[in-house]
Amino acid sequence: MPRLLLLLLAVPALLQAQPSAATITAPSATKERADAPAPSSMRNASATRVSQAPVLDGRDDDAAWRSATVIDQFLEYEPNQGATPRFRTEVRVTYDERYLYVLGRMFDPAPDSIISLLSRRDVRTESEQLKLVIDSYHDRRTAYQFITNPAGVKRDFYVYNDNVEDPTWDAVWDVATKIDSLGWVAEFRIPFSQIRFNQDDTKRFGFLIVRDVARTKQRISWPLFRRDVQGYVSQGGELEGFGRLPQPRRLEITPYVVEKSSTRQNANGRYSSPMSQAFGADVKMGLGSNLTVDATINPDFGQVEADPSVLNLSAFEQFFEERRPFFLEGAGIFQFRTACDDIDTGCTGLFYSRRIGRSPQLLNRYGDGSSATASRIIGAGKVSGRLASGMSVGLVTAVTERELGTQRRTIEPQTGYAVLRLQQDLRNGNSGIGVMLTGVDRTNDEWSRNALRGGAYTGGIDLRHRFAANNYELAASVSGSTVNGTADAIAATQRSSVHQYDRPDDDIAYDPTRTSMTGDAERLSISKFGGGITRFQSVLQRFSPGFESNDLGFQARADQQMFRNWFSLQLNTPTKYYRRAFLNFNTFNTWNTAGLALGQGLNMNWHVELPNTWWIHTGVNANALTPVYSDRAARGGPAVRLSSSGGAWLGLEGDRRKWYTPTLFLGTNSGDEGRTDGMWIEPGIQARVSSRFSASLAARYDRGNNDAQWHSNVVRDGETHYTFARLKQSTLRTTARVNYTATRTLSLQLYAQPFVTTGRYTNWRELDDPRATAYADRYQPFGPGDPGGFRVREFRSNTVVRWEYRPASVLFLVWQQGRSLYDPTASDFSFPQDVTRVFDVHPMNTLLVKASFWFNP
Structure with a gap:
């Protein structure tokens, strides 16, 4: 526990001590890509500073809007990429000391046909919508999305890694909408306190605007969003005209x-x-304009939807998705791919937040039960953000309470958790290197020390590099783990289905006297995610027999190597037979570290959207066409040959x-x-x-x-x-x-x-x-x-x-x-x-x- 608390206290101070260097400005998109550059008027826009803020009423008749620059060079990207849109769209941007204001005028010759559906916040409906993608760091990798429809329903996302959306991010902002004789209007008021940006005298944001016309299934954007290019934050235009923005108080x-x-x-x-009654609080506090501290005291997640029912007859743990808002928000920064098989649902790498506040692990072990379905979280804190130097920072720490059974015996000891994630962007975000550390410390007693590990620690380094007009990506990671505890606890770890050291027909030695265990994991992938109609990914990965990350991560098994290939044809140009089609082909082979073949398979799956917008999905697979074996089927017994299927x-x-x-x-x-x-x-x-x-x-x-x-x-x-x-x-x-x-x-x-x-x-x-x-x-x-x-x-x-x-x-x-x-x-x-x-x-x-x-x- 002391080590975890020291980590929590030290990291924010070290991060704040870094020099506030000016933002490393990415080159313009015309230099980043080999395709023909768009005219500057179609990629550059300007925000206008106003002395009198517009009234938020869904009307476009304020003086602030009359003096603002018009963005109107929209193009269709779906279904016909680059076509002139059927309906005109105009967007204007202004700002003052506290807010960014955006007005969207969506023209429509048939206002009565505009699809406007009401829903609760953050729920997507098949209605018209306007989306703003604001890359306020101007790093071409992260952004904030603000979305509304004609009914004024608000949706917002935090975007990371250029295209991964975090729907749990919720900002405090306002929007007013109105349907009139010309179409509909959306008027946004976004506080600068809700977005993050670097402080410099001349500020530029990346900016992408998307309009969906629901009844025609057309999507248009400024600038043109290309589906044959990897990511979409990096495809945004330039929003200029900002002076030095104020640093809002963020508490x-x-x-x-x-x-x-x-x-x-x-x-x-x-x-x-x-x-029963409970009290608690959530606190969000800014550290400068870049970092945010989130803390929760005695959290309650009673409003969260229950997990689905399942009967698991396999040798491996069942994976359940995280649903708690505190742990979902900003989860993208904590992603770290170990030797992770993307085919298997549930791979989370080194951090699986559901370990914090988990169901008591020793429930019914001693014949006594409990009404506790989860270990109570006493408190948790999180630091996240991005520094001016291009470093993304994530830190989570939490403490859970000791849980007792009906006979007053420990069914889950008090436990401290800590996660540190750092990622440094290079080459204007086209390359990067990162590190991740996790730690778990349990305060074990006579009831838990021989069943649960006392300490568990993992660490890893990962890197990525985009090349060839950013259409290709090379990624790699190396991880290590160490766990310790009593001889009984480590013996149970060796016998678990994750490791199965007790198998009679392998060369791995089961040692019941060990009090610690170490292991390593590696992953290497090369991918093509943009350019033309072809996509592919090849992955080589490995778990050593002793790698163990399940105290704070999710890992189905150790002692495994895999080589997987995916190839896809992505047909996005409409024809009379389809609007778009995705044809995927997969192969995989797995072995244990001794070379025993564990799996071999072929898969094909096709997904086609017809001209009437119906979808057809189909797939076939064939497994074990060559001799393969299961070294987990007998739960500690010998490997069993698998027949083809x-x-x-x-x-x-x-x-x-x-x-x-x-x-x-x-x-x-x-x-x-x-x-x-x-x-x-x-x-x-x-x-x-x-x-x-x-x-x-x-x-x-x-x-x-x-x-x-x-x-x-x-x-x-x-x-x-x-x-x-x-x-x-x-x-x-x-x-x-x-x-x-x-x-x-x-x-x-x-x-x-x-x-x-x-x-x-x-x-x-x-x-x-x-x-x-x-x-x-x-x-x-x-x-x-x-x-x-x-x-x-x-x-x-x-x-x-x-x-x-x-x-x-x-x-x-x-x-x-x-x-x-x-x-x-x-x-x-x-x-x-x-x-x-x-x-x-x-x-x-x-x-x-x-x-x-x-x-x-």
Whole structure:
């Protein structure tokens, strides 16, 4: 813990001590690219300083707008790149000591046909919109997006790495819109305190403007955005005319109070719903004009949507997305790709923020339970921003409370976390080098020290380099890790599915006396992301057997090497057969570090938008066409040969301009010499009954037979038997969402998901000759006994009323419900019986009221 606190205190001071050098100005886009340069009038614009601010009323008749320079050289980029737009657009920019003002006049000869849909903040609808992309650092890599539609719905993003959007960034800004006889108007007022920029006497912003015309599916921009060029922040024009901008005071405080009632079950099986209160606060403070400190004290995320239900029968941990606002905002700066397989969902590199405040790891280990579903975060802080020298800075530190079970035994110790991320841009952002360090310190006691590691630390260096008109990129990273703890804790780490040091047929030594473990990871990729219609990426990556980053990162397994290739044809020029099409081809091969082949596969997937804006998706894959093996299938047993397998899928998506949009996806797979098979179907519909009300309903049904499902490892007479069985499993998941927007600041959102899965095991076998060529020769009967089965029923729902009663001050009313039952008996799926009985399970309800108040002292 002391080391983590010292890191938090030292880094901001060191960063503030750096000289405030002038911004390194990137060369103009005409010099950066080999394509024909656009006329300067189509890439350069000027902002006008005003003494009297325009009135924010959605009208363009203020004196400030009459004297402002007009930006009107817009071009269409979708579907016909470079075409003259059908509708004219004019944009004007002014500013004063506190605000940047932008007026957009979107001409339309049929104002009654303008699609204007109401939604809650940050929700994209199929309506017309105007988007401002402001590269205030002028680094051609980062930007702030401000978006509105004719209904005045606000959306905003922080953009990093030239094209990656962070939708969790929320700024405090205003906009007024109006539909009139000429079309519609959007009038923005953006405080300089909400964006970051370097201080110098002559300021330039990168600037990109995008207009979407919903009913014609046309997209136009200033300057022309080219889809055959990598990124879009770097394609922005120049917004000049600023003198030395003021350095606004940046301090925002948001205290909040929560009143909550949660259902609990005591040791006697009885239920109660006691009331509880909590207080906390979020603080945002500027360090100069470049860095921002975010802090949260006793945070509550009760309004966040629940995770989807899932039954994980694999050897690896299930990945869930981060949903908590504090950790989502600015998450892009903390990305660090280790030896990360992009094909597998859930790769986060060295930092997976859901480790902070995680579910107690020792819950039920000692036979006692707990009502705690997450470790309480006492406090967390974050420093982020970009220095004048081109260095991006990210620092996170957090402390979670010790959690006790019903018998007063530790189920999660007090833990401190720290993450430091630094990235230095070179060559005007076209190259860069970075470093990342993470640390976890646990205050273990007699209940946790032999189960959980005491300390875990990782570090890495990464670099990237764009070349050949920025269409190609070379990237590499090297990482290392070290963990320590008692001999029992490190032995458990060695035996985990991540490492599996206890396998009997490998050369990795399992040492139960070790008290530490180290490892390394490497990744090298070369990519083509721009230029012409072709794209490709080749990746070579490696995990050493001892690499361990799961204390603060997400890593499915160690001891793996992979070579992956992706090739794509991106056809963006419309024809009479399609509006656009993306044809992807993939190959991959994996091995462990001893050279044993673990996987081999081919994949093709195509995505085509038809002239009527319907989408067709299809794909096929083939795996294990050459001899490959699974060294994790037997959960510590010998490697098992895998038989070839394959699958195919098809999907349809309807026209999103209509009031309803149907979708249908389905697929099938087979393997294990015909013994394994499966199918799935996923229908859905999205409907907008009115401009205020929308809903969606999707269901997915999976049915399959897995003839080689691991069942258990059984010890008899001192010998371990690695058993498998044929699993017949059916799963039905339905997801419903309802959104009602009364006003731009008052909305209701409902999410509900019933989930049922049933399974029956038959043909119980054990490994005989696991590397045999013929499938049948790998197993022999095991018994006697019934291998059993299972039935799981769950229901999760979340209802949220959100009222932004003043800018950035929000009142939440939340009702969450969860029902869950696991029945360890063999079962076949029965519809509708299994579905309706989900509601026979006793509900666990949470009712809460959360009120926050934002002020800027």
